[in-house]
Amino acid sequence: MKVLLTGGAGYIGSHTAVALCGAGHEAVLFDNFSNSRRDVVERLERIVGHRVAVVEGDVRDTGLLQRVLRDQEIGAVIHFAGLKSVGESAEKPLEYYTNNLQGTLSLLAAMRATGVDTLVFSSSATVYGEPEYLPLDEAHPTSATNPYGRTKLQIEEILADVGRADAALKIACLRYFNPVGAHESGLIGESPNGIPNNLMPYIAQVAAGKLTHLNVFGADYDTPDGTGVRDYIHVVDLAEGHLAALEYLAEHGPGDYTFNLGTGHGTSVLQLADAFAEASGKAIPRKVAPRRPGDVAACYAKTEKARDELGWTAKRGLAEMCESTWRFQTQTLNQGTGA
Ligand code: NAD
Ligand code: UD1
Secondary structure (H helix, E strand, C coil): CEEEEECCCCHHHHHHHHHHHHCCCEEEEEECCCCCCCCHHHHHHHHHCCCCEEEECCCCCHHHHHHHHHHCCCCEEEECCCCCCHHHHHHCHHHHHHHHHHHHHHHHHHHHHHCCCEEEEEEEHHHHCCCCCCCECCCCCCCCCCHHHHHHHHHHHHHHHHHHHCCCCEEEEEEECEEECCCCCCCCCCCCCCCCCCHHHHHHHHHCCCCCCEEEECCCCCCCCCCCEECEEEHHHHHHHHHHHHHHHHHHCCEEEEEEECCCCCEEHHHHHHHHHHHHCCCCCEEEECCCCCCCCEECECCHHHHHHHCCCCCCCHHHHHHHHHHHHHHHHCCCCCC
């Protein structure tokens, strides 16, 4: 099948493109490169061993999307394009609402105009808000605590409405937990701009000597070692989850389906720092800092629905997540070719 990946040059999109090509599908990347580099495409092509089609454009450009969907004879869309920083979303809510909401509405209009009826959407565990119980299952109440989270929740609601109104639409909302790691080649991975907000890229830069130490945001949580617990999932496992979702939609037909994509295991900040030190052979100096506003103590997935219905489970462990991050950091980011 020919699959359009909006935001396909980004962190998760590029890994999903590799997984799609590996399974014999054809990937067409659609990206405005607002948070990715054009040369990621060459690195992607080195991994898959052939050219990959790329369209430079904005998802809010409905006309362009329509032309691409029609001319390229696209069978399904995976919608990664959007802005994703929680902190930034509080400072620039309008950018988040226009990019994420308007972008999705534009895509839905283009899909309707061209008869493309299969959509996989990048949602997030952030839609669960403050956990009322753990592990988080798909039936857990949803809420939003910041504009980024609100865009994810609102898009899920829009997709549910659109799905109810159009009996042909096949939609899967995938709620990612904490994607980390990189492709085993070290050629593609996560390359945040500036000082990273997220834990894994921050630790990688400490190991690389670019940052002096890790600030541990709170060591007094009600968790085994007092630090925040999250469900880190290897980005290659996550990418494979998208393949499973596409296959599921093809098999099950119209509907609006929601799945957690996580491992079901919680890892603390200190455990991740220790695992990274082990994988990289570098010390990760750390200092306890105040809690980060908006953070929860613990968040991890109930994964049975994805296992039972999609036939998908995450296979890669913490060591592989850290080793692949370190390989990308040393082989690509430190060479100045990936950031
Ligand atoms: P990313 O920033 O690396 O990738 C997003 C891509 O979309 C970038 O290449 C960017 O240039 C592109 N883009 C942004 N706005 C666009 C627009 N208007 N038109 C065209 N292209 C546009 O982010 P990612 O980590 O790969 O995340 C992909 C998706 O998954 C996002 O929707 C994000 O909210 C969601 N998600 C990510 C995480 C995470 O931790 N990375 C967790 C949960 C959900
Ligand atoms: C954050 C976002 C979430 C988003 C996810 C993936 C917030 C409040 N939540 O999740 O919406 O889906 O990123 O992009 O921003 N930590 C440190 N020191 C650091 C960085 C993080 O101790 O320098 C701790 C945090 O307090 C947390 C854990 O590490 O306990 C993971 O943090 P992070 O990687 O930012 O992910 P989330 O907060 O889970």
